[in-house]
Amino acid sequence: MTGGWLRTGEVADAAGVNVQTLRYYHRRGLLKEPRRSNGGHRLYPPEAVTVLRVIKAAQRLGFTLGEVAELLETASRRHGRPDGGLRARAAAKLAEVERKIADLEAIRRTLTEALDAGCDDLVACAASPRCPLPFSPQPGDGQRSSTVAA
Amino acid sequence: MTGGWLRTGEVADAAGVNVQTLRYYHRRGLLKEPRRSNGGHRLYPPEAVTVLRVIKAAQRLGFTLGEVAELLETASRRHGRPDGGLRARAAAKLAEVERKIADLEAIRRTLTEALDAGCDDLVACAASPRCPLPFSPQPGDGQRSSTVAA
DNA sequence: GGTAAGCCTGTACCTCGGTACCGGATGCAA
DNA sequence: TTGCATCCGGTACCGAGGTACAGGCTTACC
Numbered sequence: 001m002t003g004g005w006l007r008t009g010e011v012a013d014a015a016g017v018n019v020q021t022l023r024y025y026h027r028r029g030l031l032k033e034p035r036r037s038n039g040g041h042r043l044y045p046p047e048a049v050t051v052l053r054v055i056k057a058a059q060r061l062g063f064t065l066g067e068v069a070e071l072l073e074t075a076s077r078r079h080g081r082p083d084g085g086l087r088a089r090a091a092a093k094l095a096e097v098e099r100k101i102a103d104l105e106a107i108r109r110t111l112t113e114a115l116d117a118g119c120d121d122l123v124a125c126a127a128s129p130r131c132p133l134p135f136s137p138q139p140g141d142g143q144r145s146s147t148v149a150a
Numbered sequence: 151m152t153g154g155w156l157r158t159g160e161v162a163d164a165a166g167v168n169v170q171t172l173r174y175y176h177r178r179g180l181l182k183e184p185r186r187s188n189g190g191h192r193l194y195p196p197e198a199v200t201v202l203r204v205i206k207a208a209q210r211l212g213f214t215l216g217e218v219a220e221l222l223e224t225a226s227r228r229h230g231r232p233d234g235g236l237r238a239r240a241a242a243k244l245a246e247v248e249r250k251i252a253d254l255e256a257i258r259r260t261l262t263e264a265l266d267a268g269c270d271d272l273v274a275c276a277a278s279p280r281c282p283l284p285f286s287p288q289p290g291d292g293q294r295s296s297t298v299a300a
Numbered sequence: 301g302g303t304a305a306g307c308c309t310g311t312a313c314c315t316c317g318g319t320a321c322c323g324g325a326t327g328c329a330a
Numbered sequence: 331t332t333g334c335a336t337c338c339g340g341t342a343c344c345g346a347g348g349t350a351c352a353g354g355c356t357t358a359c360c
């Protein structure tokens with residue numbers, strides 16, 4: 001009944017993840033160190049695969065690895081009791097996602113307006129009062145954009 | 151009529167940008183090297199401020215610095231002639247922005263569903279068929295997320 | 301001419317989420 | 331026992347968009 005222990009590569013394969021990534025998650029504190037073989041090789045219980053899937057699912061929801069680490073930690077500390085903190089954090093993340101959507105929609109609007117106006121030369125546009133592009137310095141220009149990038 | 155030349159710090163201030171950032175843009179090829187004083191200090195024409203504003207405006211539209219560099223280069227090469235390339239690039243960027251919005255909307259849906267379902271423990275959720283979170287490995291899990299992050 | 305502010309180049313560092321490479325040790329099967 | 335796949339820890343690197351610091355020179359003002 002003591003299900004087979006899995007080696008690093010097996011866990012990585014089962015979760016669809018690179019072995020290096022697994023080691024990286026250890027360094028980041030997302031995975032706790034499993035038992036070791038006599039020779040020092042890691043031996044994981046099958047649940048480790050579930051934890052990895054959970055991590056990937058949370059990432060797909062927009063949580064950073066730091067946030068995932070917190071999520072896993074509070075989940076294991078307050079196990080089973082209501083308000084494991086996930087609901088509150090999910091609500092906060094939802095608000096964050098909605099802010100990003102709003103930012104991108106503003107960008108979409110501006111791009112659409114520029115296309116409608118037939119803008120075809122940035123530098124010429126900067127001098128034209130008919131161009132809809134926002135050329136004046138904006139708050140937050142000097143910092144990380146945090147919302148937008150390619 | 152030869153308006154006053156501006157020094158690095160003056161250009162940076164006027165455009166609301168860090169002096170280091172200005173130098174960084176030079177390294178990236180976004181700004182061409184201006185004339186120098188006898189002692190080697192850069193002396194910018196007032197138009198340099200406009201170029202910086204253009205760069206910041208393009209960034210706000212979601213263009214990367216690499217894309218901005220291209221935009222500025224083609225703008226200066228095909229100056230004034232129709233199809234400076236901005237329209238096509240803006241259209242492509244618009245499509246990109248719309249993809250990102252769609253991705254974020256999918257995330258928003260999933261977060262909302264998880265909140266509605268009352269999910270409060272990721273690890274427990276992973277075992278429950280009632281949980282709406284996508285725990286199975288997804289294509290693209292092993293790579294750069296490119297769309298989502300905090 | 302003195303002094304302070306500003307500028308010069310070069311280099312290092314930051315975040316985020318990994319990925320890659322190294323030399324050496326281990327595990328497992330034939 | 332031999333051979334090969336795998337794993338170990340450590341370290342370095344990617345890209346994007348900057349920021350910071352060090353050590354030395356220039357410019358501007360009084």
